[in-house]
Amino acid sequence: xxxIPDPFASRPTTPNSSEGEQRSNGYSSSSITSNNxxxxxxxxxxxxxxxYPSPTNEHLRPSHxxxxxxxxxxxxxxxxxxxxxxxxxxxxxxxxxxxGYPYISQRDASTNSQRGNMLLYRLASxxxxxxxxxxxxxxxxxRNRFSTGSESGLSIHxxxxxxxxxxxxxxxxxxxxxxxxxxxxxxxxxxxxxxxxLLHDPKAIEKSHGGSRLNVRGFANxxxxxxxxxxxxxxxxxxxILNFFKNNAHNxxxxxxxxxxxxxxxPVFPNLRSLVDQDTPDNVKTRTGWDGQPYELVFSDEFNHxxxxxxxxxxxxxxxxxxxxxxxxxxxxxxPDNAITANGSLQIVVEQVEDPSTNHGLLxxxxxxxxxxKFCFTTGYIEFNVSLPGQNSNVSGYWPGxxxxxxxxxxxxxxxxxxxxxxxxxACDLGTFRNQTNQAGDGPPAALHxxxxxxxxxxxxxxxxxxxxxACTCPGSEHPGPNVGVGRGAPEIDILEAEKNKLGxxxxxxxxxxxxxxxxxxxxxxxxPSITVYTPNMTxxxxxxxxxxxxxISYLTQIPDDNYAGAGGTFVTYGFEYWSNPNDPTDGFIxxxxxxxxxxxMTAAAVPMDSVAQISQRLISREPxxxxxxxxxxxxxxxxxxxxxTFPAALQIDYVRIYQRTGTSNGVGCDPPGFPTSxxxxxxxxxxxxxxxxxxxxxxxxxxxxxxxxxxNSLYFFGILGALPGYPSAIEV
Numbered sequence: 001x002x003x004i005p006d007p008f009a010s011r012p013t014t015p016n017s018s019e020g021e022q023r024s025n026g027y028s029s030s031s032i033t034s035n036n037x038x039x040x041x042x043x044x045x046x047x048x049x050x051x052y053p054s055p056t057n058e059h060l061r062p063s064h065x066x067x068x069x070x071x072x073x074x075x076x077x078x079x080x081x082x083x084x085x086x087x088x089x090x091x092x093x094x095x096x097x098x099x100g101y102p103y104i105s106q107r108d109a110s111t112n113s114q115r116g117n118m119l120l121y122r123l124a125s126x127x128x129x130x131x132x133x134x135x136x137x138x139x140x141x142x143r144n145r146f147s148t149g150s151e152s153g154l155s156i157h158x159x160x161x162x163x164x165x166x167x168x169x170x171x172x173x174x175x176x177x178x179x180x181x182x183x184x185x186x187x188x189x190x191x192x193x194x195x196x197x198l199l200h201d202p203k204a205i206e207k208s209h210g211g212s213r214l215n216v217r218g219f220a221n222x223x224x225x226x227x228x229x230x231x232x233x234x235x236x237x238x239x240x241i242l243n244f245f246k247n248n249a250h251n252x253x254x255x256x257x258x259x260x261x262x263x264x265x266x267p268v269f270p271n272l273r274s275l276v277d278q279d280t281p282d283n284v285k286t287r288t289g290w291d292g293q294p295y296e297l298v299f300s301d302e303f304n305h306x307x308x309x310x311x312x313x314x315x316x317x318x319x320x321x322x323x324x325x326x327x328x329x330x331x332x333x334x335x336p337d338n339a340i341t342a343n344g345s346l347q348i349v350v351e352q353v354e355d356p357s358t359n360h361g362l363l364x365x366x367x368x369x370x371x372x373x374k375f376c377f378t379t380g381y382i383e384f385n386v387s388l389p390g391q392n393s394n395v396s397g398y399w400p401g402x403x404x405x406x407x408x409x410x411x412x413x414x415x416x417x418x419x420x421x422x423x424x425x426x427a428c429d430l431g432t433f434r435n436q437t438n439q440a441g442d443g444p445p446a447a448l449h450x451x452x453x454x455x456x457x458x459x460x461x462x463x464x465x466x467x468x469x470x471a472c473t474c475p476g477s478e479h480p481g482p483n484v485g486v487g488r489g490a491p492e493i494d495i496l497e498a499e500k501n502k503l504g505x506x507x508x509x510x511x512x513x514x515x516x517x518x519x520x521x522x523x524x525x526x527x528x529p530s531i532t533v534y535t536p537n538m539t540x541x542x543x544x545x546x547x548x549x550x551x552x553i554s555y556l557t558q559i560p561d562d563n564y565a566g567a568g569g570t571f572v573t574y575g576f577e578y579w580s581n582p583n584d585p586t587d588g589f590i591x592x593x594x595x596x597x598x599x600x601x602m603t604a605a606a607v608p609m610d611s612v613a614q615i616s617q618r619l620i621s622r623e624p625x626x627x628x629x630x631x632x633x634x635x636x637x638x639x640x641x642x643x644x645x646t647f648p649a650a651l652q653i654d655y656v657r658i659y660q661r662t663g664t665s666n667g668v669g670c671d672p673p674g675f676p677t678s679x680x681x682x683x684x685x686x687x688x689x690x691x692x693x694x695x696x697x698x699x700x701x702x703x704x705x706x707x708x709x710x711x712x713n714s715l716y717f718f719g720i721l722g723a724l725p726g727y728p729s730a731i732e733v
Contacts, residue, residue: 273316275375275668277302280657287381287659290577290591290598295381295659298668301346302655308341310369317375318627321368323412323691324360331633331640332364334412339367344654348631350389350398351648368630372410373681373688376624376670380660383575383593388498389631389649391566393507393559396500397640399632400651402574403497406623407670407677408469408480409490415686415693415706416490419468422514422550423489424619426585428715431517431615432470432487436462439716446520446613457548461613462518464549468696470713477711480680488675491515491621492550493590496574498559499638506561509574510542511592511599512554520612522546524553530606534598553606555592557599566646571654579661580604580620582674588620624670624677629653684708 276285279302287295301317310320320336338349350366353359384402389395406424409417425431430438436447446461453459469488473479480488492514501508522545525531533539535557542554562568574594581587588604607618631651633640660667671678681688687696687706698705 273301275299277304277655279304280655284657289381289659289661290593290601291579291589294662296662297657298380298660298664299375299377299658300655302344303341303346303653304344306342306344309336310339310367311336317371318369318629319372319374321370321412321691324362325368325412325630325632326694327412327414327417328632328634328636331362331635332366333360333362334368334630335365336367338365339369345387346629346653348400348629348651348653349648350631350633350650364633366631366633368412368628368632370411371627372405373407373626373670373677376407376626376668377658377660378622378624378667378672378675379579379664380658380667381575381577382495382627382656382658383573384495384629384656385571385573385654386496386563387569387571387652387654388507388559388564389651390507390564391644391646392564393561393567394500394505395507395564395641395644396638397633397642397645398498398649398651399634399637400498401494401496401628401630401632402653403492403494403628404625405492405628406490406621407626408488408623408680410688411628413688413691413693415690415696415708416684416688418694418696419465419710420488420490421516422492423467423470423487423516424491424621424623425467425489425517425616426471426487426619427616428470428472428485428487429614429616431613432467432472432713433716434466435460435464436517436613436615444612444614446610450521452521452545454547460548461520461522462516462548464516465696465710466713467516468711470711472713472715474712474714474717478680478683478709479711481676482674489516489623491619491623491625493576493578493621493625494554495576495592497637500641501556501558502638507559507564508556509559509594510554510556511574511576511594512542512552513590513602514550514552515607515618516550517615517618518546518551518613519607519610519615522551523610524551524606525608526606529603531600531602533600535600539599551607553602555600557592557594560595565650565652569652571652578620580622582622585617585619590620623675624672626670627656629656 276297277300280297280300285297289295299317308315310318312319320339321334322336323334324330325334332350338351340347340349346369348367348369350364352363353365356363359365382404386400386402388400389398405411405421409420411417430436430444430447433439435441437443442448448461449459450461451459453461457463467487467489469479471485471487473484475484477484494510494512494514497510497512499508499510524545526541531553533555539555539557542552542556544552544554546552560570560572562570563572572595576590576592578590579588586604589601591601592599604617604620609616629651631649633645666672666674684706687693687708690706692704693706694704696706696708697710698707700707
């Protein structure tokens with residue numbers, strides 16, 4: 001303990017002082033130093049008598065006296081109407097009295113307590129409670145004091161009621177007087193509830209709130225906390241989920257595109273567009289279909305921004321090709337140079353070159369755009385707004401086309417379409433075989449000869465190599481999925497193929513669908529309701545029903561004269577709406593349109609099973625379909641009358657828009673779960689990226705054969721033994 005001097009002592013404590021005396025004074029003899037030196041050498045000698053002012057009369061007292069809370073500052077004089085305040089154990093912090101000297105309370109005198117605590121006041125309970133509640137003043141020696149009963153608030157023996165230490169000789173604590181006491185938490189908590197201190201009475205607090213903690217403020221706090229928690233959950237959980245589903249179609253399209261980019265295409269598009277063009281007017285983003293169902297816009301390109309090009313990597317959805325389209329023996333080379341946006345539309349320009357040696361030996365140069373493996377859709381309505389090339393409707397030679405094909409085949413890449421185009425078939429029977437004939441090649445008769453055939457195919461029904469990814473595929477063989485028991489292919493649906501009317505004047509648009517395998521004599525059911533013609537005065541059946549490579553259902557509709565560039569260049573809409581049901585092959589249709597009106601419709605009933613050709617129901621496409629736009633010149637489509645052609649000429653496309661039934665799931669994307677394509681394409685990427693390859697199998701060293709193996713057909717190899725386990729659709733031939 002630190003040594004504290006006693007300025008009131010007249011002499012040092014003698015050695016004979018008892019331990020009890022030392023303890024009653026609050027310090028030991030060792031704590032006293034000489035007045036002649038040491039740390040208290042500045043004090044006056046003990047025998048010197050201090051000088052105090054002479055007493056004054058009552059009327060000469062100052063107007064303020066000392067305060068009990070701060071003895072060194074003035075306080076108001078006693079008020080006769082106020083209650084007396086009586087001191088308690090401790091009145092100064094750190095247990096130090098006036099002048100910095102310790103004191104002892106009556107209650108703690110036996111323990112020599114020198115605690116320093118906060119000083120509080122309370123009402124005295126009984127008169128005469130002084131003896132056990134009032135604190136003792138600091139120890140003093142009456143020899144050093146001239147008065148034992150001072151009126152000064154500074155005096156430790158004061159008669160003033162405002163003193164911290166009013167003398168018991170003059171005051172008693174009456175009932176109701178303020179009593180000063182030091183705050184002791186341990187004692188305070190054990191004390192009974194105080195009528196004037198509800199803060200320390202829990203029962204009083206509970207009563208003030210009705211005895212329950214469930215109050216309005218509590219509910220408000222819980223509501224705010226719940227709102228914060230829900231908001232945080234929505235921000236970090238619900239929002240990402242909603243954002244994922246909102247952009248899922250876009251992500252699927254880009255995801256497929258990125259996988260193909262690994263083969264050399266540029267994977268990053270600096271000006272990535274959304275699926276729906278921002279320039280598309282809001283009032284055309286929904287429609288009511290020809291089937292009466294509500295449709296919503298899922299893709300559009302308005303081609304409003306001039307100067308766009310379509311070289312590989314320029315656009316996220318369309319890419320211009322650099323190849324010769326040998327399958328139809330075209331007279332032009334497709335080049336990305338000839339596709340550009342100008343005047344608010346896509347311009348596909350065909351031109352005549354001066355030196356064919358600079359154009360791969362071909363006289364004409366044009367362009368083809370594809371969305372293959374970038375953007376695909378399954379079911380819906382697709383519409384183009386188009387102005388056709390040519391001086392008038394009698395032009396003959398241009399072959400403008402807007403069409404779609406299943407993503408498992410890539411137009412212009414023969415190896416990819418070998419055994420895939422135009423199959424839309426999910427049965428395991430003779431229709432999956434090569435040439436649609438049995439293993440021996442001697443039947444059925446309908447496949448060996450057809451009067452509706454062509455001489456260049458020997459009047460045989462089919463020259464197709466068989467369905468490569470059929471429902472007969474043996475387990476372990478390569479197949480796009482989802483399993484080897486599902487028939488896959490690359491069907492084709494054409495929106496527009498414009499030609500000169502072969503039977504008269506004017507132009508006609510062929511709107512068609514291609515199928516495989518083929519019915520006997522390429523026949524189909526053309527009666528209502530299998531086929532419905534909505535504009536009989538403008539639309540008629542095409543006499544061409546097929547050949548050794550395809551069966552076609554096609555109708556021709558008269559083209560308005562002013563739709564041609566030289567006769568006004570008016571834009572006209574062309575499109576088709578189609579629906580298919582993977583769970584019901586008979587539930588499906590395609591409805592073609594021109595100028596905003598339906599022209600004709602075919603249903604799945606138009607291509608039913610055919611017992612003569614021994615084949616089953618053909619399907620309205622279930623495959624994800626990519627988009628193709630091109631302008632060709634080919635004698636295989638119509639006579640090329642050069643005198644009617646002008647160069648350069650342009651196929652102008654104002655926009656392309658695609659709608660789907662509201663609520664359609666997995667309707668956008670080239671790799672939908674039920675009909676995947678991505679892995680299969682990547683596993684055979686050479687066939688999909690090398691346009692010089694014509695055949696899927698064979699010797700790669702030839703330069704035109706991809707060298708892949710052809711999947712085994714369980715019915716073809718094991719049909720003589722009957723159906724294989726796990727192939728209930730396989731039949732014995």
